[in-house]
Structures are given as structure tokens and as C-alpha cells.
Amino acid sequence: MAKNEIPYKIYLSESEMPDKWYNVRADMKNKPAPLLNPATHQPMTAQELGGVFCEELVKQELDNDSAYIDIPTEIRDFYKMYRPSPLVRAYCLEKKLGTPAKIYYKFEGNNTSGSHKLNSAIAQAYYAKNQGLKGVTTETGAGQWGTALSMACAYLGLDCKVYMVKVSYEQKPFRREVMRTYGASVTPSPSDTTNVGRKILAEFPGTTGSLGCAISEAVEAAVSTPGYRYVLGSVLNQVLLHQSVIGLETKIAMDKYGIKPDIIIGCAGGGSNLGGLISPFMGEKLRGEADYRIIAVEPASCPSFTRGQFAYDFCDTGMVCPLAKMYTLGSGFIPAPNHAGGLRYHGMSPVLSQLYHDGYMEARAVEQTRVFQAAEEFARCEGILPAPESSHAIRAAIDEAVKCRETGEAKTILFGLTGTGYFDMVAYEKFHNGEMTDYIPTDEDLEKGFAGLPEM
Amino acid sequence: MAKNEIPYKIYLSESEMPDKWYNVRADMKNKPAPLLNPATHQPMTAQELGGVFCEELVKQELDNDSAYIDIPTEIRDFYKMYRPSPLVRAYCLEKKLGTPAKIYYKFEGNNTSGSHKLNSAIAQAYYAKNQGLKGVTTETGAGQWGTALSMACAYLGLDCKVYMVKVSYEQKPFRREVMRTYGASVTPSPSDTTNVGRKILAEFPGTTGSLGCAISEAVEAAVSTPGYRYVLGSVLNQVLLHQSVIGLETKIAMDKYGIKPDIIIGCAGGGSNLGGLISPFMGEKLRGEADYRIIAVEPASCPSFTRGQFAYDFCDTGMVCPLAKMYTLGSGFIPAPNHAGGLRYHGMSPVLSQLYHDGYMEARAVEQTRVFQAAEEFARCEGILPAPESSHAIRAAIDEAVKCRETGEAKTILFGLTGTGYFDMVAYEKFHNGEMTDYIPTDEDLEKGFAGLPEM
Numbered sequence: 001m002a003k004n005e006i007p008y009k010i011y012l013s014e015s016e017m018p019d020k021w022y023n024v025r026a027d028m029k030n031k032p033a034p035l036l037n038p039a040t041h042q043p044m045t046a047q048e049l050g051g052v053f054c055e056e057l058v059k060q061e062l063d064n065d066s067a068y069i070d071i072p073t074e075i076r077d078f079y080k081m082y083r084p085s086p087l088v089r090a091y092c093l094e095k096k097l098g099t100p101a102k103i104y105y106k107f108e109g110n111n112t113s114g115s116h117k118l119n120s121a122i123a124q125a126y127y128a129k130n131q132g133l134k135g136v137t138t139e140t141g142a143g144q145w146g147t148a149l150s151m152a153c154a155y156l157g158l159d160c161k162v163y164m165v166k167v168s169y170e171q172k173p174f175r176r177e178v179m180r181t182y183g184a185s186v187t188p189s190p191s192d193t194t195n196v197g198r199k200i201l202a203e204f205p206g207t208t209g210s211l212g213c214a215i216s217e218a219v220e221a222a223v224s225t226p227g228y229r230y231v232l233g234s235v236l237n238q239v240l241l242h243q244s245v246i247g248l249e250t251k252i253a254m255d256k257y258g259i260k261p262d263i264i265i266g267c268a269g270g271g272s273n274l275g276g277l278i279s280p281f282m283g284e285k286l287r288g289e290a291d292y293r294i295i296a297v298e299p300a301s302c303p304s305f306t307r308g309q310f311a312y313d314f315c316d317t318g319m320v321c322p323l324a325k326m327y328t329l330g331s332g333f334i335p336a337p338n339h340a341g342g343l344r345y346h347g348m349s350p351v352l353s354q355l356y357h358d359g360y361m362e363a364r365a366v367e368q369t370r371v372f373q374a375a376e377e378f379a380r381c382e383g384i385l386p387a388p389e390s391s392h393a394i395r396a397a398i399d400e401a402v403k404c405r406e407t408g409e410a411k412t413i414l415f416g417l418t419g420t421g422y423f424d425m426v427a428y429e430k431f432h433n434g435e436m437t438d439y440i441p442t443d444e445d446l447e448k449g450f451a452g453l454p455e456m
Numbered sequence: 457m458a459k460n461e462i463p464y465k466i467y468l469s470e471s472e473m474p475d476k477w478y479n480v481r482a483d484m485k486n487k488p489a490p491l492l493n494p495a496t497h498q499p500m501t502a503q504e505l506g507g508v509f510c511e512e513l514v515k516q517e518l519d520n521d522s523a524y525i526d527i528p529t530e531i532r533d534f535y536k537m538y539r540p541s542p543l544v545r546a547y548c549l550e551k552k553l554g555t556p557a558k559i560y561y562k563f564e565g566n567n568t569s570g571s572h573k574l575n576s577a578i579a580q581a582y583y584a585k586n587q588g589l590k591g592v593t594t595e596t597g598a599g600q601w602g603t604a605l606s607m608a609c610a611y612l613g614l615d616c617k618v619y620m621v622k623v624s625y626e627q628k629p630f631r632r633e634v635m636r637t638y639g640a641s642v643t644p645s646p647s648d649t650t651n652v653g654r655k656i657l658a659e660f661p662g663t664t665g666s667l668g669c670a671i672s673e674a675v676e677a678a679v680s681t682p683g684y685r686y687v688l689g690s691v692l693n694q695v696l697l698h699q700s701v702i703g704l705e706t707k708i709a710m711d712k713y714g715i716k717p718d719i720i721i722g723c724a725g726g727g728s729n730l731g732g733l734i735s736p737f738m739g740e741k742l743r744g745e746a747d748y749r750i751i752a753v754e755p756a757s758c759p760s761f762t763r764g765q766f767a768y769d770f771c772d773t774g775m776v777c778p779l780a781k782m783y784t785l786g787s788g789f790i791p792a793p794n795h796a797g798g799l800r801y802h803g804m805s806p807v808l809s810q811l812y813h814d815g816y817m818e819a820r821a822v823e824q825t826r827v828f829q830a831a832e833e834f835a836r837c838e839g840i841l842p843a844p845e846s847s848h849a850i851r852a853a854i855d856e857a858v859k860c861r862e863t864g865e866a867k868t869i870l871f872g873l874t875g876t877g878y879f880d881m882v883a884y885e886k887f888h889n890g891e892m893t894d895y896i897p898t899d900e901d902l903e904k905g906f907a908g909l910p911e912m
Contacts, residue, residue, distance in 0.1 A: 007469070007470045007536070008470065008533075008536040008537060009470075009536070009537075011467045013463070014463045014464065014465075077464075080463070080464040080465070081464060081465075081548070081838065081839050082839060088537075092537070092611070110566050111839060111840075112835065112839050112840050112841040112876070113839075114878075118839075151839055154835075154836040155548070155836070155837070155839065173881070173885070174878075174881035174882075174885075177881040177884050177885045177888065178841060178878075178881065178884075180884075180885075180888050181832055181835055181836075181841065181884055181888070182835065182836060183836065376637055379568065379610075379637055379638065380610040380611070380637075380638060380639065381611070382537065383537050383538060383567060383568050383569075383574075383607055383611065384567075384568050385568040385634060385637065420568070422570075422630075422634075422878035422879070423878070425629070425630035425633040425634065426630075428633050428634075428636075428637055429629070429633045429636075432633065432636050432637070
């Protein structure tokens, strides 16, 4: 096929799929700061981390040097059930916008978990199974990660305990039922099944929970139950490693057709999708082989990159997890109650935080009504109902394409479409009914969060 | 690639996609009986049908002779947004069942409408647009068809009015919001916007509606609004024609890898998926070129093939539509209140009815708890959360694969996986909680439906 005959959707063949993950840390001059023991403030050792995480995952977490790590055959076989994912040329959206820009998106929603989270879920579940563990624990907010992990555990015959933020548990009963379909046990958090949960319930009766609190409960459940470990769907270095499969496939597909992106855009909550999508491109940039504009898009209501501080912080509310150096709003930051979807974590991947700090990428914050406008515009053109999270990237991609219309530049824009919005129709309904509002935290709101940062 | 190196998912390239639909009627010795005018009992003329349907679709409806009909470029371009759909080898399910059978499924759920319905929706919307119409009307039950049509109309800039069975409108608000995202207007049926709706409301106050009633309203709305026509997502000959793209892609993919199915299985409500999936295979069978076992699977609670009569019947409750000769339970048949999902139409495609009557295919009815058991088993192995409708086919495929385990035969089983179950979690929840019950109509229940058949 000639290089200019680019199909609507580029599907790689299974033989073209990557057989190694790419570890962007190997090419970073300034490595991400190590996780610290919250009591001693000393770097966490492999042994300490091994009480919480599987052995192989601890190795991956601490490995700042290996550029490539083999993807085990069993994981590659699972990937083949839903990967390679399509790289789609958004011809219809381009036409609607009247832009000379070429827009591509890597669509990760074509699996039952409905998002990219499955890429790391199967890896983490595999290593747990391989270590002879009985099960894993985790937390979930919007539910994408919990769903993905439940699927992976069902496939491997591993027990799966999910702590689901109570407000989501109650407002998203269907997400809960999907997890139950995959055999997971789902507990609303905070719960009376853990010490930290009971403590929070006593202190804040009637609380609807938070991600930071659910993390604390899941970690406690893992370390106090023999044969269990804790797994996490974002933020960690190992997660970005697994998610590099997104970017690697994208790069292979683009190279195959001679496409070079000028701008790469991803939504950013904890950084799992963004980190995965950009990794091989960032690698080229770090090695001085190519240049790309890379843009992280976050909600204006939870602006860790654009308004946070680059500091060591707690990863969870209960302060049982290691400290991470990252852009953060403080572990006590309360996300806006009117905020739809995910991307509401107070911190950000240490890898991405370092790269942002070192000037390798930009960040911008967008308001949610503009995000839903973009979501609806995209759905009507491209026939995919996007998740609110993913729609942050759509918003920025449309904004950049409109700029191209104004300047006449035919830039190539690539963005990550992380998932589908089937379980977010309550938010869409609010948007349709004109009941959706925007929230931007005041400087005072942010100061309250920063006040809780640990003294180092 | 050697013929035995079969990938997990077979994706055709866009250039391998069919450019013509296949019209199985051309190869039928006994053609499906013509639609009749309900007043005169004479075959409907093209002119009469033109008041309800678009001109080009009337031609397709009446064309029993052309074996192939070109797919317009604009429709093929839209197809490329979500097609070719994958043909998947269910390796994991086979392993779980311990069967020597080879199981393949054609997965039609990888688009936002979540089902195969989009294949005909875009075709019908295209011809309406091409005729210069302003909009179309339709009905929807479970919501898959309404969603698909809304997407297609949004893409083409066509107005879309959906009459949604009231019980679904209330119980499936998310489906409604997806349609609104695509700009459709959604009215619960029966409504006071039509004469037939007002009449039904007066006669049965508090009724929660039925598909037959929503059809009557949509037809009335179409014929009484200038610039509008009515479109239907199943039963009609034209719909089976458009859905032949499913079977054609499947056949091309199987031929490419030298696979020949022994058994072909599809779920059957009005017949759109089953008719589309089997069409090229049935063509070979009709022409004596090959033989296949073809199995239609229907709910035991709405058993039109297995317990219905082959007779002329009304297509709708209001009796405003033409009469069709089909396997039917009578237009007055009330589907079981506990029945989840779609497949609850009283009749069946006239094409499939004739083929079944002539012995070219089998039919079986399955109870819904066994259907959900199959759905859950499939989800845990294959990573796709199936729609309840599709799960009828899964049930039969598993049953056949288990028979192969018992006999040691390595049969090749192909089934149609029509869609995803994201909007059916209420039913899944009932199943998980042990609250799902089965319902099989008594002979007396059926007699009541048959009593309403028109005298011919």
C-alpha cells in the first residue's frame, strides 16, 4: 500500500504488535524521585515495597535503567483479545471543523472494561498469579480501573477485592454490576472492613469517600490478608511502563504510513494514559532524535499540573502509602462535587511530573462544560461516545485544530481516546439539560490542600 | 501467512470489505410472500409503500431478483468508521469448555450504538437524505435501533424522531441520553402526539407500551409530517439486505483462512442479525454448493419460530402497517414482563420465515436464566460483556460445543455476537442477585395471541 493511502482505521496485524514495553525512565537524564518511606523519609527498598506489591512489579517500579522489558507471552496472548487497538484518522471531525489539520486518535475503548486500564490490569494480575498469590486488592473511583482489574482477574482465576469510592458505588450501580459479572467483590469505601475505614467513618460520619481513602483501605486489606497484594491503576512507574503499549503501537502504525505527529495530546489524571501514549515519542525527544509538542490536559477543577506544587506528598488519605514526589494539590484536596468522571486524583505520575518540571511537555486545564461540548461534537462526527476523561483530550485537539484553521497550518495532531462513556450518561444528561456547572478552585481552596503537604 | 496461522481476531483490510450487499431472495425458489394492504389484502404497490418508506428502500424491499446491490460510496465510507468488524476465535472459551470444537464469533458491538443495527441505520438514513427528506421517524424497544439511527442521522444532518416504548424510556434513561447526545428527539410511547397513541392511552390508561404500539405511532408521525418517512430496524427485506454485510465479511474472512463452519448460530427477534449473518452461507445452501446447519435461537418467552404460526399478520398494534406473512405469535401477544433485553417482537422476518418453513434452518428456544449463565461465562473468558440478545446465540454455541466434547467431534461453530450489554446491567444485577425468573407462555397464552390473527 502506498504511504498516502491511509485507511480510516489503522489496525496493525498481531505480528506487528510490540513484544516489549518501553521504559521512558531509561532515557531521562533526571530520573523520577524515588518513593520514600513515610516514617523514615528514606527511599523505599525492594523489600519494603514487596510487602505491598508483587515482586516482579517492585522490580519494574524501581528499574530506571532498562529501556525495554519483555512482555510475557501470556500477557501478549491476552492483549491479542483486544489489541492492537485502532489508530483512527478523524476525517469526519476534520471536515466538520473545516481545518487543514490532520487529526488522529488512538482508541483504547474497544474492550469491555471500556478503557486503556486493561493494559496494566492484566500485567499486574499476571505477575500476582505467577507469584502464587491468591488475590489482589485495589480501589476504584469512576470504575474503569476496577472493571479492568476484575476482567483480568476473572481470566486468570485470581480473587479480586475492589474498594469503590462510596459516592460512585451508589451513583454508578451498573459499574458495580459489571465488576460483579467478572466475579469481583466490591465494597463501598470508607467501610467498616478496615481500621483506616472505621477511623474515617468515625471522624467523618456520612462521608461519601474519596480515592485517597479507598487506596488506604485497599492497601490495608492487602497487607493484612495472607496471599494478597495491592495493585494500582495509575501514577506508578510500572503502570506507565505497561501503558507504553499504547504509544508503541501508535508509533509503529504511524511509521508504517509515514505519519509524524506535530502535537501529541492526552488527558491526565494520574497519568497512566498520557504516560503510555507519549512514551516512545518522549523517548525520541529525550534522545534528541525528534521534537514534538506534548500537551497534558487536566480538569480545571483538579489542576495538579497547572496549579499544583512539585513536592513530596502522601499518595493516600490514610498516609499508609509511600511518599511520592509529584505535582500535587495535597492529599487533603477535595475534588469539586460537581466534577464528572475521573481525573480527580490530587497527584500526578512522578515520571510525568519530572518531565513536565524539566520542560519536556506542556499542560493546560479545561472546564467541564467545554469538555462535554467537545464530547458531543466528537460523538456526532466520529460515532464514538467518549468518556468524560477522554473528552479532555478531545477538547484540546479541537482547539488546536481550530487554531490551524485560523493560521492555515496543516499540522498533524494525535490524541489518546482512552475510553467510552456508556457509564457516564448521568453527566451527559446534566449537560443536555443545561444543569452542568463549572468549578474552578480558588487560591484559598488550593492553599488548604497545600497546607497538608508533609514537612521534608 | 499460512492458512493455519489464524489470528485471535481476523480483521479484513478496508480494501477487502464487500462493496455490494447480497440479496438472498434472489436464490430462494420460494420467495417471501409480499406485504399486503391491510384494507384490501392486495400486494402493496411501490406507490403505496412510497408514502411510508423512501423510494430507494421501497425498490430494495420489492426486489426479489437482484442477487447483488451496490453499496453507495457514502455508506461504505461510514462503514469504514467501524467496519470491518472482527471475526474472533474464542480460544479462551474453547479451553474453558474443554471442547474440541472451534468456536468463532463475528463481533458487531464495537461501535457506539453497541450493536449491528448501525449497518442498516446508516443505509436507511442515507437514502432518506438522498431523497431530500427532512427527517425520519422510528420506534425503539431496548434502544439499540434508536441509538444506531440517531448516530446515522447525526452524521448526515437528518432529523430523527424516536418513539421509545414507555417502559424502556423509564427504565433505560441512559439509552435515552445517548440518543439525545446524537441530537434525536425521544418520545415515550404511547404518547399524546399521535391519534393512535391517544386512542391506546384512552383505552389502556397506565399502559407501559409495546413495540407494536410504538411502530404505529412512528408510522403515523411519518405519514402525517411533510418531508418525513418511517424507517424500521428489523423484519423487513431491506434490513436483511443491509445486514448481509455481516455475513459477507465473515465469509471473506473465513475463506481467506480456509475455515468452513459446520454450524452457524444467530439470535432471532425480528431477524436482522440472523438474516444478515447467514445470508451468503444460505445462498450457497440454496444453490446446492455447500451445506451448513443453521440455528435460530429465540427466547422461550417469545417463541415465534418454535411455537408461532406461519400466517399473514399485522406488523403493529394499531394495524396501520401492511400485513406480512411470517412466523408470528399474533400482534396482540404480550411479551413476558420479566423478559430482559430485546427479541420480544411478536413476528419474524418474512424471508427467514419462508426459509425456516422450507426446512433450510432450525430454531430453538432458550430460557433467560440459562442465557445469562452463558453471558457471564462468555464475559469472564472472552472479555466482552454481551448484550442479553446476543447471549441467546452464546447459549446455543456453548451447548453445541459441549456436545462436541461429549462426542469428540471437532466441529467449527460460528455465531453472531450482535452487541454489548452496557445498558442491560439492571438485568445482570437481577441475575447476580438470584432474582431472575424464567417464563414460558402456556398454550392458552399463545391461543390469545393467535385469536387476533387477521382473517384472510
